Amino acid sequence: MSNPPVTISDAESRVMEVLWQQAPQTSEDIVAALLEPTGWHEKTIKTLLNRLLGKGAIGAEKDGRRYLYSPLLRREEWQQQESRSLLDRVFGGKLTPLLTHFSQHEKLSAKEIAELRKLIDAIDRKGH
Template identity: 60%
Template sequence: MTISEAESAIMECLWQGAPRTAEDILAEVAPRQGWQEGTVKSLLNRLLKKKAIKAERDGRRYLYTPLLSREKYVSQESKGLLDRLFGGRVAPLVAHFSEQRKLSKKDIAELRRLLEELDDEH
C-alpha cells in the first residue's frame, strides 16, 4: 500500500488519536497544511479506497479509524527507501548520513549500542 505525503498527514492525525470525525481532522491538519475541507475529505476518501482507514457512521457524521498501523507504515516506507536507494542494505544508508551530515556523539553511541545488541543476538 502506497501512502502519499498528503495522505500521511491525515494518517498521523488518526494515529495520534482515533476515532475522529472529518471536522476533527480538518481542525488539526488544515492550519498546518493550508488545506480546505474538500482536500481533507478527498484524502479521507482515497485512504478509504486503499483500506488504510475505515469509517463508521455516527449519527449524521462518520468516525474515521486507521486500519494500517503506524509501525507497519514505517516498516514499509523504510524498506522501500532502503531498496530504492541503497540496494536493500543498511550500511550504505548509515555511510550516506555520516558523509552528508556529521553524526552526533549521541547518534554514534546509539548505533554502537544497537550493533552490540545485534551482535549479542547472533
C-alpha cells in the first residue's frame, strides 16, 4: 500500500527546491539561500522547515550540535502529484484541454513544438 501524497504549500516548495538542488544542508544554509530572494525572516524559514519535517517531506539528522536536512519527498514525485492535481482541478482530469489552453494562450517556441511532436510520435509508437 502506498503512502498518501504529501501536500506542500508554495512557500514550502521554495524550501524543498533548495534541498532538491543540494542536500544535506543545515538550517543556516537554507536560511542563507532563501533570505534574499524571498525577503522572508529567518524564523519564517525555520517554521517552514518544521512543517516539512512534520509532513514527512524532509528528514533531519543530528550532526554534532546542528541538524542536517534532506528531502524525503522526491522532486519527481511532487511534480507528479502537483500536475495531477492541476489536471484534475482545472481541466477535468483531461490532458487535451490543458494542451489546448497553453497552445492558445502561450507562445510556444519552435523547439517546444518540436519536443511536443517527438513526444506524440513516441506515444504513437508505444500504442497509447
